[in-house]
Amino acid sequence: MTQSWFAHIAASLRRNAMVRRIASSFLSRVLGAVANLAFVIYLGRYLGAAQTGLYMIGLGAATLLSTIGRLGLEQIVIREGGPLVRDSQWHALRCLYRRALMLSLCASIAIAALLLLINNPLAHYVFHQDSLGDVMPWFAASIIPLAYALMHVPFLQIIHRPEGSIAVLSLWIPLVSLPLIFLIHPQTGAQGAQIYLVACVFNAAVAYAQWRSFIACRSGQSNEEQAVQPSPLLAAAVPLLIGNVGQIALLWIAVFAVGISASPRAVGAYSIAQRVALTLSGFLLPPIDALVGPRIAVMRGIKTRDEIEEMVRRISSLLFIVAAGVFALILLFGPEILRLFGNEFGEGYGVLVCLTFGQLVIVASSSIRPLLVVHGMEKTIRNAMVGAATCCVLLCFFLLPYIGPLGAAIATSLALAGEKIIEGVVARCRLGISVFPSVALYALHVRTWLARNHGQRS
Structure with a gap:
């Protein structure tokens, strides 16, 4: 039975180029997730919960600010560059x-x-941790190479290099950081931030090298008879910038809120639980996004609405089935998973369960964002994300004083799930495309799987 299953997968890979790309991208993502998990485990063991908390606050600031630095241009690049x-x-x-x-x-x-200028006041007056002032400058420096590298991701996607885009997005930074942590044995958050900066610079160099190797082979090969007028980038990107900032902010609002209201140790425990929970969507979504967005851009105007809907719903249903299985594993083995980082991180089990549950909705609606972008509905994304981020801030404000970090996790999960549901409803009403699979589609997957297994046993 096992040999037949592997033979079926191998045959699918040979027949279907898109399946091969998804498999290759997924492999890159798996390697990146494993390397990142190993890095975070050893980081937690070397630094302890308190220093890990300081590191995570700085990482959150760098991640959020590098998103602002990209100005929301990634989706515009896919929309404008795909036809080119x-x-x-x-x-x-x-x-x-x-x-x-x-x-x-x-x-x-x-x-x-700007972050360097406000570093000391931010550490002293906002987070009440003067030692954060030693961590933040290194993360401020990492904003530039991080934004530069990630701006290459949409370009690699549209030139049909999904494996390269996933590697830049999620593989090279942890893969470079992992051996460095064994060489340096960091004892402070500042040393961890220095490792992150080196990895970001390497990631930027790899991203540029991949783009350069592709475009250098096509000098003088353009179809110059088709004049292409440059379109305005910033005007179209502003709504997406607000939406992207809201999306990243949703993942870090709770971390900052816990950092302001609690100890660095509480931040460390919460951040590690969040890292484990985000592995669920992190494993599944980037390889799909690397292919689905450009695919929808090409299909629009060529394929019918029903064909686009069928592709989107099939992908979403399969991802949700996988995600539900991962959620069950986290429910059963969550405490043991967290203790890999150190015994002091075990208190984040409730946060882990709550955040993982919220990830189920995100995975089930994985193709909403590229679908809306391709159809020029950036303002819908902006409005949904701003509303979700605002709700997250308000919920953190009300829940944190009463139930601590668990309240921040509840606020984050509700905001993320609500944002995806709203975008899905808008896609159904305005585009006539339902991104949420029906129960019948899940039943079809189950029947197909049962029939295949029955045939293999026979």
Whole structure:
């Protein structure tokens, strides 16, 4: 039975190029997740909960500010660049690349400089941790290479390099950080931040090398007879920037709130639980997003609405089934998983369960964002994300004083789930596309799986 199952997978990989790309991207994501998990485990063991908390506050600031530095241009690149690749408009694609990277670099440098200026007041008056002032400058410096590297992700996606985009997004930073942590044996959050900065610089170099190797082979090959007028980038990107900031903020609002109202140890326990919970969507969504967004961009105007809906719903249903199984494992073995980081992290089990439950809705609606972007509904994303972030802040304000970090986890899960549900309803009402699979579709998957297993046993 096992040999037949592997033979069926191998045959699917040979027949279907898209399946091969998904499998390859998923493998890159698995390697990145394993490396990241190993890095965070050893980081927690070397630093302890308190220093890990300081590290996570700095990491949250760098992640959020690098998102602002990218100005919401990633989705615009996919929408504008996908047709250019399809029509072999390489000169126009290079122009789009230069414009997007220059805008992002200028914004990132300004943001990093501003964070350095307010570093000491932020550490002393906001988080009440003067030692955070030693951590934050290193994360401020990492904003520039991080934003530069991640701006290459949509370009790698549209040139059909999903494995490269996933590696830049989630593999190289933990893969470089892991051996460095064994060499340095960090004892403070500042040393952990220095490791992160080195890994970000390496990631940026790899991202540029992949893009350069592709575009250098296509010099002088553009279809110049089709003149392409450059479209305004920032005007279209502003709603997406607000939406992207809201999305990242949703993951870090609770961390900052716990950091302001509780001890660094509580921040460390909460952050580790959140890292484990985010592995659920982190494993599954990036490989799919790397393919689904460009795929929908190409399908629009060529395929029917029903064909797009069928693809989206099938992907969502399969991801949800996998995610439900992972959630069951976390319910059963959550305490043991957290103790891998150190015994003092075990108190985050309630946070872990709550955050993982919220991830189920995110996974079940995995294709909403690229679907809305391709159809020019950036403002819908912006409004949903701003509303969700506002709700998260309010819920943290009311729940944290009474139930502590668990209240922050509840606030985050409710806000994330509510945002995805709202976007799904809008997609159904305005596009006529239902992204949430029906019960009948799940039943079909079960019947297909049972029939396949029955045939293999026979």
